Amino acid sequence: MLRGLPASLVFHAAIVSAGYVAWPFVASERYAETELVIVPVDLIELGEVTNISAVRTPDPEPEVLEPEPEPEETPPEEEPEPEPDPVDELLPEDEIETARDAAPPPEETDPEDVLPDFDAEPEEPAPKEEEPEPEPKQPAPAVKKPVDPLADFLNSADSTFQSERETRKKQPEPKPEPKRLLEDTPPKPQAERRGAGERSGNTARLEALMYNAVRPCWTGVDDQPDPEKLNVRMSAELDKAGNLIDLRLVEPGRRPLGRSPMGVAVDRALRAVRKCAPYRLPEDEYDEWKYININLGPAFGPK
């Protein structure tokens, strides 16, 4: 009895102290675990219409819908070009021309004129503009193009894509890999690509993802006259992070000059695709969505 009591006391004290020492670690490990496990959750909006058709692959991959969380990858693409350089070359051309010359001199105007005439510039301010135009504010006295209104006019239609090309140039050009894909293996990898034409379950899913991503950014053309004629085909090239590398008009080949419903349709279509980028698509299927044809217009119903 005398021996048993101290032994028991020692035994219990040991258990209590062991628990006291060990328990916090057990608990903290549990917390640590929960903190470390980051579950990427993406909220995916399902539109009323999806392009997923009857082609059903048994792949149980609803999780694949969740692409990698790439928040760090997107900002660098936008931030590197805060300076106005890309549009520098436009500036010399950008002389605001004078508008309508009704210009009834003040003496001529009737004091009781209820609707006084409204003038816009005559020729006078034009030279005025050119003189001060050594542009003190332009950062670099970059390539100053001669002010050629005709060339300007023609270039302007093309200039829509200029920035695309320039951002493309400026981007860190992640890997020369995409080029290799194009140059080295012309038919093979492309032939292997299971694209929309084949309507596999995967591409249908990718189509649906793109559909749901682009549609909210496109305001449509219902408000324009003859909207059924306003169909715009574009081809886009994306990098692995879903950023737009290139965006081209396929049909019509270029934005119509001047004011026209098709001009508005082209503007809206290009803006929609640019605005909604970057696109979150499964990176492991990059080959399938590197190049995408995007068609916006009443003629492009679901397949």
Add this chain to the structure above:
Amino acid sequence: MMKRLLAALTLGLASFAGAASAQLEVNIQDGVFQPTPIAIPDFTADGVEPEIARQISDVVRADLESTGLFTITPQSAHIQTDLDIEVAPRFADWKIIKTDALAVGSVERITVDGVEFLRGSVRLWDVYGEDLMRLDGQPGRRFRTQPEDWRRIAHKISDAIYTRLTGETGYFDTRIVYIAETGPKDRRVKRLAIMDSDGANVQYLTSGTFTVLTPRFSPEAQQITYMSYESTQPRVYLYDLKRGRQEVLGNFRNMTFAPRFSRDGKSVLLTQAINGNSDIYIMDLVTRRTRRLTDDPAIDTSPSMSPDGREIVFTSDRGGSPQLYVMNTNGTRRTCPSGGQDLACRITFGSGRYSTPVWSPRGDLIAFTKQSRGRFHIGVIGTDGTGERLLSESYLDEGPDWSPNGRVITFFREPFPGASPKLYSVDLTGRNLRLMKTPTDASDPAWSPLLQ
């Protein structure tokens, strides 16, 4: 060798084409309508008080916002504040705040031949395209006017931006003529008034001694025709805005009313009531010759001409109740939508009474007032009588007239019995219904064409 090379080339091309066709393809048929976000920071001031530049910016913002097609990005959200009209903006700063377009402007004071002018300039940037958007084919627009007309600079700028972003001609640099009403209901004073399209610069053209009704603008916006009780009986008058003078139109012995200019402004359509029977006439403003267009024992009134001048829509109760009819201006027979031939074809068959038709400047629609089940509506219908749509409903909605681009309709409303009439505007979708502010009660609005 050559053949083999050709074959290889063909094969290569075929496989390439095959690959291209297999590319991922996304088809979207309809978009999601939402107002376009646009940023219009306060214009910079050069040699003028910053307050004027700010006021001009305010008017531009208000103009565009009133269309319901744009949302103005609040200035408090702007990141870049060092904008210069001669320097491209930092697009990234504008993408972050999700604005689609950016208007950068400046206002300056200039002197031409010793006369001082205010000059406003603007450039419009496509934020996501990182490019300049051409305004009327130009890399920017610049307008000048006498300092007291600074609002017109703002309206012109709004028109230029609106046109670029919607593809439609603007309608901000316009005026609206209407009947200003004051005083108690039993002794109402009705004066002819004119204001800018946004309700500013109201001026009264008549004193109110005589009641005036149904004013209409000429296509040149220099003349107004209206009905006045100035003489013993109501007559159609012509008001010259330049000279500030009015004259009786024609030498009719009977009551004339419901005037409206033809599309070329060279003649006026009106109704003349002879022994209780109203018919439509057209008067040449140069020769002052009158031609009778309808000859029917029923009441024919409220004529409005199509933009090409070939057709006229009017109200007639020849079918038993007031309905809309279309006839050829030259009085020849026409094929009606029903298939038969007639001098005038009925185009409305819905329940209710149709009146005050106005042909759209675009030519595709006719706006009207409809009375049905004790309620009034403003609606539109195709010129062949198809596609009727009601855009508004109230206790009393009446007197529609089109904006010069045919996208917006103005009318007046009395929301309940005894209420004061006010001017409203509604766009063709019916979604954007707005009260137009006037200092007094107002009715019978008419929109001017775009000012020159």
